[in-house]
Amino acid sequence: MLQTIHDLYDELERHRVMLSFQGPLSTDLITALLGAVERKMEGLEPDQRTRRRVFNVVMECLQNLFHHNANITVQGGTAHSTDQPHGVVMIAQADQGYQVLTGNFMAGADMDRLKDHLDRINALPPDQLREFYRETLADGTYSAKGGGGLGMIDIARKSGGKLEYGFVPYDKDKAFFSLNVNVTN
Amino acid sequence: MSALILEGSPKTPTVNFDPETGFLELRGRSIPENSIDFYKPLIDWLDKYGRSPQPKTALHVQLEYFNTSSSKCILDLFKKLEGVRATGNEVTVLWHYEADDEDMLEAGEDYAGIINIPFKMIQIEEVDGGDQ
Numbered sequence: 001m002l003q004t005i006h007d008l009y010d011e012l013e014r015h016r017v018m019l020s021f022q023g024p025l026s027t028d029l030i031t032a033l034l035g036a037v038e039r040k041m042e043g044l045e046p047d048q049r050t051r052r053r054v055f056n057v058v059m060e061c062l063q064n065l066f067h068h069n070a071n072i073t074v075q076g077g078t079a080h081s082t083d084q085p086h087g088v089v090m091i092a093q094a095d096q097g098y099q100v101l102t103g104n105f106m107a108g109a110d111m112d113r114l115k116d117h118l119d120r121i122n123a124l125p126p127d128q129l130r131e132f133y134r135e136t137l138a139d140g141t142y143s144a145k146g147g148g149g150l151g152m153i154d155i156a157r158k159s160g161g162k163l164e165y166g167f168v169p170y171d172k173d174k175a176f177f178s179l180n181v182n183v184t185n
Numbered sequence: 186m187s188a189l190i191l192e193g194s195p196k197t198p199t200v201n202f203d204p205e206t207g208f209l210e211l212r213g214r215s216i217p218e219n220s221i222d223f224y225k226p227l228i229d230w231l232d233k234y235g236r237s238p239q240p241k242t243a244l245h246v247q248l249e250y251f252n253t254s255s256s257k258c259i260l261d262l263f264k265k266l267e268g269v270r271a272t273g274n275e276v277t278v279l280w281h282y283e284a285d286d287e288d289m290l291e292a293g294e295d296y297a298g299i300i301n302i303p304f305k306m307i308q309i310e311e312v313d314g315g316d317q
Binding site: 027030031034035048049052053055056059060063066067130133134137138150151153154157158 | 195196216217218250252253254256257260283285286287288291295298299
């Protein structure tokens with residue numbers, strides 16, 4: 001176990017990880033993680049626009065984890081229901097900017113719709129992405145959580161790049177969703 | 186009716202809605218997980234204010250960050266004010282953004298493109314985050 005700690009330290013150092021967390025998420029914990037990101041970014045990144053964009057992307061990604069969560073955790077290959085959302089988040093420095101990686105179990109039934117939404121976003125150039133944001137904002141519909149489908153569009157706008165994502169089907173009604181957002185400066 | 190005054194927090198903005206002067210202010214950060222809960226009293230307040238508004242109403246928005254779940258709620262605030270304007274009153278939104286914060290300027294322009302209220306874009310040095 002002691003060797004594992006050293007390996008983990010090495011690994012995180014090698015990937016220039018600023019912050020990583022895996023486990024149950026509460027609103028208080030999200031506040032604390034955002035506070036940590038904000039403080040770290042102040043020391044690392046001189047460009048305020050990049051700092052703000054990273055903060056925005058991390059915030060939206062964490063809130064996505066919180067809202068769109070199947071509330072299960074997998075231990076020793078077995079899924080357990082939990083009363084809190086679970087997820088993983090990692091924020092790392094990259095050659096040109098920052099990487100925000102998140103993952104969580106979600107309802108398998110929502111997978112196709114999310115995939116279509118992400119593909120549509122990735123196909124749009126910046127000006128059309130802004131138009132898509134405006135249309136979605138103006139259409140007056142709310143999702144159950146209030147965002148109404150704006151979250152991923154906003155993440156893509158702040159990223160300035162394509163959203164990299166993947167799904168790993170877990171069982172008949174759950175899938176693991178991974179998202180990698182590159183915020184370039 | 187009485188003023189609506191809410192102190193800011195790390196995730197919610199300072200709110201100061203004064204029915205006597207028509208001065209309304211939203212300042213700081215709006216990034217709560219549950220925006221609908223936070224904004225409901227604000228929307229209810231505007232609903233009531235709209236029944237006997239001041240001839241001039243000015244909403245000052247000075248946000249450092251807002252999440253997408255707040256953005257629809259903020260649109261709802263503007264829609265209430267659109268109603269106040271439609272009954273012949275003067276309504277202005279003063280949208281503040283930091284000099285280098287193009288994203289916040291764009292966000293204001295996005296609202297201005299949707300809502301039928303004159304927007305004034307006001308460039309400032311630094312957003313005062315309120316009581317954080």
